[in-house]
Amino acid sequence: MLRDYKPDLKKVSISIANALEEDIGLGDVTGELINANLSIQAKLVCREETVLCGTQWFTEAFKQLDPNISIKWNKQEGDLISANTELALLKGNAKCMVASERTGLNFLQMMSGIAYKTHKYVSSLSGDRKSTRLNSSHRCISYAVFCLKKK
Numbered sequence: 001m002l003r004d005y006k007p008d009l010k011k012v013s014i015s016i017a018n019a020l021e022e023d024i025g026l027g028d029v030t031g032e033l034i035n036a037n038l039s040i041q042a043k044l045v046c047r048e049e050t051v052l053c054g055t056q057w058f059t060e061a062f063k064q065l066d067p068n069i070s071i072k073w074n075k076q077e078g079d080l081i082s083a084n085t086e087l088a089l090l091k092g093n094a095k096c097m098v099a100s101e102r103t104g105l106n107f108l109q110m111m112s113g114i115a116y117k118t119h120k121y122v123s124s125l126s127g128d129r130k131s132t133r134l135n136s137s138h139r140c141i142s143y144a145v146f147c148l149k150k151k
Helices: 009-024 055-065 094-124 139-145
Strands: 039-046 070-073 085-093
Touching (some): 039 094
């Protein structure tokens, strides 16, 4: 079933590698100002209601630059999230976190936005959401559309 769909982690890794290459290329100018040995902790807070989607992409963006980063998710993929909810706690290398945050957040925000908009459309329709279909070559968008937990 589509609600049980799991993304191909190899393809997630490739898409993140490409996005990081496009974003930081040969280096992150802002990151150069940060001590390479500095470890930090950060909270990921959602400021608007949404459906959480794209956690694998978000995590992969950070893991590619800091394989030792710790990301503890407080919510699960497909959860309907209230505004001002802490989604995750990150602990890792500050320089790597700064370099990967934009890529990770871009995927998480885009995919959560698609999942939430789909949730709103489906909620406004009568009938079963299983009748909703998307013909798309963009795997992350297709995944986001179907990232809704069954009620």
